[in-house]
Amino acid sequence: MAGGGQQSSEQSTRNGIHALESALAGIVRSRSDVDNTRGNLQRGYQGSDGRGFGDLLTKWDAQCTIIQKNLQDMIDKLNQSLIQHRTTQTSSMEAVSHASQGADRVFDTLTGS
Numbered sequence: 001m002a003g004g005g006q007q008s009s010e011q012s013t014r015n016g017i018h019a020l021e022s023a024l025a026g027i028v029r030s031r032s033d034v035d036n037t038r039g040n041l042q043r044g045y046q047g048s049d050g051r052g053f054g055d056l057l058t059k060w061d062a063q064c065t066i067i068q069k070n071l072q073d074m075i076d077k078l079n080q081s082l083i084q085h086r087t088t089q090t091s092s093m094e095a096v097s098h099a100s101q102g103a104d105r106v107f108d109t110l111t112g113s
Helices: 004-044 047-111
Strands: none
Touching: 004 047
16 A cells, blocks of 8 residues: 555644644633633632632643643644645655656667657
8 A cells, every 4th residue: 555654644643733723722711711710709709818819820821821832833833744744745746757757758768669
């Protein structure tokens, strides 16, 4: 089965992109849930313990921002990898076709066709 390795690699990359996109979506949902909870708690959770909890959520939110950026960067790099893979594969196919045509011409010349 010619080309099976390339197809498998491309599918693995697509699977990786899908997994990262799912993780990213999960973080977005979690951040939304935490923001809603924070808003509800701020109204009734005053004092130093409430401020401490708010500070904790602010730190958590900042860390989520970093994680989201890193996930998006990885998704972008894998997408670039897919584009490069397709470009390389197309160039390789064109080179093989060109070489095949050349071989056919040589064979035709040798056989007098």
